[in-house]
Amino acid sequence: MSMIRPFEKPLGMRDTLPAIFEKKEAIRQFGREFFSLRGFEFIQTPTLEYYETVGRSSAIKESKLFKLVDSQGNTLVLRSDATTPIARIAASKLLKEKVPLRLAYYSNVFRSQELEGGRPAEFEQMGVEIIGDDSVYSDAEAILTTIDFLKNIGIENFKISIGHAGILDAIIRKNVATDEQFEQLHQLLVDRNYVGFEESVTAFQLSTEQQSTLLSFVEEATQLKNIRQISKYLYDKKAYIYMEQLASVLEISNALDYIAFDFTLASHMNYYTGMLFEVFAENSSYSIGNGGRYNGLLADFGQAESAVGFALKIDELLEAMPTYAEEKTKVLVLYVSTQLAQALKETAKLRNQGIYTTMQSIEGITDLASYEKQFSQVIRIGQGGASYE
Structure with a gap:
């Protein structure tokens, strides 16, 4: 193991510098108002949870969890997703007060990364959960809320791909021989590796009918003109009818x-x-x-309630958002030590007007020219009074 240099950070961890921090904070503040106006109440869960409860119920692979042991010998995990701890607190407390629940959050999550992965191990998410409503309308609300959020934050060119976990699982399981084959094909679709999917289907030596069903399903399902095309692959039509209803609600909503x-x-x-x-x-x-919808998760915490939600990734939102010119006026009040009282008075007046103002003694600066360049305006307060530049 190489020696850790003083300025190094753990793998996947990042510093957030002032300019990015301000952009993320603007998203957080916007989301706070946006979701509150739609009836969602914000919640904060602990950064640390017990592995035996939230850790085991989390959808994140165990190899991705950050684990540590507390002084009592209990294994803890850093928050790897926001939904599972919210399910815990909803089941233990909030569902006794109101159903359905509409909850929102802005949280850091932690997932261990491989050396060559290049992805952050700590990142922020903002999202909502609707708990206790099993209707198609709560699914539609999650999707429509996502659309409204993105449009209101300035992102116009986006697409929401919608599927159904139950439909996909049923079609694959009906046409494979083992759980291992199912897991392999499912992971290939998670990775969107359609070539690998086709190669694996061929290699499994399934029946001609099973191979044909799987390959034609994948080809047709990725180029749908109408969701009715999926109906022929299903024996149980309940989930399909549900998706037809969802499509109808989204059409009525002009989405x-x-x-x-x-x-x-x-x-x-x-x-x-x-x-x-x-x-x-x-x-x-x-x-x-x-x-998506996760109707089984709350049962892990003693409440068999339905739920649907979504999470938006703050880093990716920043990439997708339009770039606006910085409009903040930043003023520097630069003073000599003998004029401190006047500098305090001038600074207070500017801040009361809502102007971002930094007060700095000239004695504390080594490179005055470089420092002044960071500000829109410099007010110098010296022996002869104030001068404005």
């Missing part, structure tokens, strides 16, 4: 321009049981968010 149905959509989050979706936007290298 179809932002929607694409893709029944090959698969997620590494294994608690999704029904509708699921992923959000893609121009200028972002990865999906900017995802969500």
Whole structure:
């Protein structure tokens, strides 16, 4: 193991410098108002949870969890997703007060990364959960809220891919021989590796009918003109009828321009049981968010309630958002030590007007010219009074 240099950070950890911090804070403040206006109440869960409860119920692979041991010998995990701890607190407390619940959050999550992965191990998410409503309308609300959020934050060119975890699982399981084959094909769809999917289907030596069904399903499901095309692959039509109802609600809501149905959509989050979706936007290298229905998760905490939600990734939102010119006026009040009282008075007046003002003694600066360049205006307060530049 190489020696750790003083300025190094743990793998996947990042510093947030002032300019990025301000942009993230603007998103947080916007989201706070946006979701509150739609009836969502904000919640904060602990950074640390017990592995035996939240850690085991989380949809994140165990190899991705950050683990540590407390002084009593209990294994703890850093928050790896926001949904599972919210399910814990909803089941233990909030569902006794109100059903359905509408909760929102802005949280850091932690997932261990491989050396060559290049992805952050700590990142922020903002999202909502609707708990206790099993209707198609709560699924639609999650999708429509996502659309409204993105449009209001200035992102216009985006698409939401919608699938159904239950439909996909049923079609694959019906046409494979083992759980291992199912897991392999499912992971290939999570990775969107359609070539690998086809190669694996061929290598499994399935029946001619099973091979044909799987390959034609994948081809057709990625190029849907109408979701009725999926019906022929299903023996149980209940989930299909549900998705037809969802499509109808989204059409009534004038949302179809932002929607694409893709029944090959698969997620590494294994608690999704029904509708699921992923959000893609121009200028972002990865999906900017995802969500879906997870009707089994709360049962892990003693409450068999339905739920649906979504999470937006703050880093990807920043990539997808339009770039606006910095409009803040930043003023520097530069003073000599003998004029401190006048500098305090001038600074207070500016701040009371809502102007971002830094007060700095000239004696504390080594490179005056470089420092002054950081400000829109410099007010110098010396022996002869104040001068404005």
